[in-house]
Amino acid sequence: MALLEVKNLGISFGGLRAVNAFHLNIEKGCLYGLIGPNGAGKTTVFNLLTGVYRPDEGIILLDGENIVGKKTIEINKTGIARTFQNIRLFKELSVKDNVKAGLHNHYRYSTLEGIFRLPNYYKKEKEMDEKAMKLLSVFDLDQEADTLAANLPYGKQRKLEITRALATNPKLLLLDEPAAGMNPNETKELMETIRFVRDTFDMTILLIEHDMKLVSGICEKLTVLNFGEALCEGDASDVLHDPEVIKAYLGE
Amino acid sequence: MRRMKKINKTTKSNLITYAIVIALFAAVQILTSAGAISSLLQGLLVPLCAYIILAVSLNLTVGILGELSLGHAGFMCVGAFTSAFFSKCTAELIPVAGVRYLFALLIGAAAAGLCGILVGIPALRLKGDYLAIVTLAFGEIIKNVVNILFIGRDSEGFHFSTKDSLSLGLLPDGEVIVNGPQGITGTPKDSTFTVGVILILVTLFIVLNLIHSRSGRAIMAIRDNRIAAESIGINVTKYKLMAFSISAALAGVGGVIYAHNLATLTAQPKNFGYNMSIMILVFVVLGGIGNIRGSILAAIVLTLLPELLRGLSDYRMLIYAVVLIAMMLFNWSPKAIEWRERHSAKFKRKKQKEV
Numbered sequence: 001m002a003l004l005e006v007k008n009l010g011i012s013f014g015g016l017r018a019v020n021a022f023h024l025n026i027e028k029g030c031l032y033g034l035i036g037p038n039g040a041g042k043t044t045v046f047n048l049l050t051g052v053y054r055p056d057e058g059i060i061l062l063d064g065e066n067i068v069g070k071k072t073i074e075i076n077k078t079g080i081a082r083t084f085q086n087i088r089l090f091k092e093l094s095v096k097d098n099v100k101a102g103l104h105n106h107y108r109y110s111t112l113e114g115i116f117r118l119p120n121y122y123k124k125e126k127e128m129d130e131k132a133m134k135l136l137s138v139f140d141l142d143q144e145a146d147t148l149a150a151n152l153p154y155g156k157q158r159k160l161e162i163t164r165a166l167a168t169n170p171k172l173l174l175l176d177e178p179a180a181g182m183n184p185n186e187t188k189e190l191m192e193t194i195r196f197v198r199d200t201f202d203m204t205i206l207l208i209e210h211d212m213k214l215v216s217g218i219c220e221k222l223t224v225l226n227f228g229e230a231l232c233e234g235d236a237s238d239v240l241h242d243p244e245v246i247k248a249y250l251g252e
Numbered sequence: 253m254r255r256m257k258k259i260n261k262t263t264k265s266n267l268i269t270y271a272i273v274i275a276l277f278a279a280v281q282i283l284t285s286a287g288a289i290s291s292l293l294q295g296l297l298v299p300l301c302a303y304i305i306l307a308v309s310l311n312l313t314v315g316i317l318g319e320l321s322l323g324h325a326g327f328m329c330v331g332a333f334t335s336a337f338f339s340k341c342t343a344e345l346i347p348v349a350g351v352r353y354l355f356a357l358l359i360g361a362a363a364a365g366l367c368g369i370l371v372g373i374p375a376l377r378l379k380g381d382y383l384a385i386v387t388l389a390f391g392e393i394i395k396n397v398v399n400i401l402f403i404g405r406d407s408e409g410f411h412f413s414t415k416d417s418l419s420l421g422l423l424p425d426g427e428v429i430v431n432g433p434q435g436i437t438g439t440p441k442d443s444t445f446t447v448g449v450i451l452i453l454v455t456l457f458i459v460l461n462l463i464h465s466r467s468g469r470a471i472m473a474i475r476d477n478r479i480a481a482e483s484i485g486i487n488v489t490k491y492k493l494m495a496f497s498i499s500a501a502l503a504g505v506g507g508v509i510y511a512h513n514l515a516t517l518t519a520q521p522k523n524f525g526y527n528m529s530i531m532i533l534v535f536v537v538l539g540g541i542g543n544i545r546g547s548i549l550a551a552i553v554l555t556l557l558p559e560l561l562r563g564l565s566d567y568r569m570l571i572y573a574v575v576l577i578a579m580m581l582f583n584w585s586p587k588a589i590e591w592r593e594r595h596s597a598k599f600k601r602k603k604q605k606e607v
């Protein structure tokens with residue numbers, strides 16, 4: 001059974017049909033790409049998957065469980081984490097605290113234990129610190145643990161967002177244009193990191209990307225979205241050579 | 253190693269804050285015993301403790317939670333009146349002032365915290381700056397309710413009225429406790445400067461430890477980016493309500509201190525109205541939004557300065573108004589926020605190109 005199964009998904013904004021009859025099947029462990037021209041509805045699909053928008057119709061099955069109608073918080077607890085096209089970090093928190101915020105639901109102690117500094121506070125904070133540093137070192141951010149997130153250079157901010165999402169221990173990781181604004185070197189490094197994350201965390205990853213080098217370099221499967229509809233899907237190499245896709249998107 | 257250093261850094265910063273308060277307390281004690289503090293200034297010390305607690309608690313809402321409250325004096329008012337009512341009723345029942353005061357504190361804080369929850373539930377669930385409007389209304393409503401509230405007690409029990417003390421219909425042995433616009437007279441004067449400073453330290457302990465804990469991190473994450481906080485499974489409504497009700501409860505503590513320092517407690521625009529709420533907000537803004545230590549210092553300077561420089565006190569409100577408007581415009585108006593974001597984005601892009 002696929003980890004993520006989306007059937008007949010649709011949403012309209014006023015008169016605009018942003019996503020229509022969309023379907024998607026992602027096997028566990030797959031590195032899946034969602035591509036398409038600007039305004040095709042890619043980010044909207046992410047927002048539907050994470051409960052930011054509620055679809056007009058369709059179902060979304062994560063591990064067989066329908067998550068349509070659930071709140072964003074619940075969906076994260078069920079196992080979907082994401083990053084944002086326009087970076088959304090906790091800017092006034094340190095890099096490490098951004099990751100620790102991601103660990104929020106996995107290392108629990110009560111507010112009173114925190115205020116009165118009871119033993120559980122020290123125990124859990126220590127565990128969180130260790131886990132956060134471990135995750136940060138995967139992304140080569142451990143040197144910047146105490147830096148304010150706002151002061152990180154752009155490429156590292158993108159990486160921190162991925163780290164934070166990973167901290168919530170998801171089954172499915174959604175990355176919205178992770179390489180946007182990165183230079184070729186950073187992009188290349190990011191590709192390796194994404195592959196590394198998939199391999200070490202046994203993660204399933206769905207990513208939106210305009211950078212064709214990245215897409216063809218790491219995605220195993222692709223779906224092309226055009227005007228809110230799936231134009232084509234399948235193995236990355238097949239999709240990228242589909243004449244219709246080239247006409248609609250790549251040929252521009 | 254690095255982790256140890258980090259923990260030490262926040263702990264150190266917190267300890268400095270406590271130390272500043274204790275040092276100032278000691279300085280005042282020495283100056284008092286040397287007779288260097290006028291009785292006028294001495295009269296200000298207990299209210300000052302209340303203001304400091306209010307400023308610190310408001311900073312929890314404004315700086316840490318990132319919501320604007322324009323009715324903080326309303327929560328102070330609730331704490332003041334509920335606790336004064338309690339202390340007056342139990343003045344004979346609980347003769348030990350310390351015990352009575354402890355209960356008064358708990359009751360004042362609980363009542364104000366409850367009001368915080370009641371105000372926060374509708375206002376904080378909405379996305380947007382609704383809290384400012386709702387708290388503004390709350391502050392004014394509470395003040396007016398207290399002014400038409402009459403409560404008396406006689407051998408038959410408590411009597412309530414919203415008309416006047418006569419319609420309470422008290423027996424000859426009865427006593428009016430809350431007398432409408434005349435407020436509560438004869439609250440035991442249990443607040444002292446020492447008690448006030450201890451309560452400042454308790455407030456700091458609660459607020460600073462909250463900030464540097466799992467819940468505080470969640471609250472600040474919501475402040476920095478609500479959508480991202482939701483995306484990582486943080487319950488936004490829960491933590492907003494938590495921060496705001498703790499803030500309201502601490503404002504209630506400020507009210508308890510304030511009430512137990514007055515022979516007659518009345519609710520006037522000056523002490524529990526909009527003016528007071530704004531004055532507290534000025535402390536927070538001038539001390540630095542999110543800067544707890546700054547709130548303390550701003551409260552001290554702005555409370556004592558007009559008394560030390562009496563001649564300037566005419567200008568005080570003018571300075572308040574100008575600074576407040578400027579800071580408010582800069583911090584809160586959508587145009588200014590947009591402008592700031594555009595410029596920081598530009599700056600970021602430029603930096604990126606350089607790389």
Ligand SMILES: Nc1ncnc2c1ncn2[C@@H]1O[C@H](COP(=O)(O)OP(=O)(O)OP(=O)(O)O)[C@@H](O)[C@H]1O
Pocket residue numbers: 013016018036037038039040041042043044045085
């Ligand atoms: N909340 C909304 N209200 C109204 N229209 C919306 C909303 N969100 C998205 N849209 C519209 O839906 C369409 C798809 O937008 P979406 O952001 O999903 O595109 P995208 O494929 O991610 O594009 P890009 O590559 O530029 O990021 C656009 O026309 C957009 O204007």
Ligand SMILES: [Mg+2]
Pocket residue numbers: 042043044085
């Ligand atoms: Mg998009």
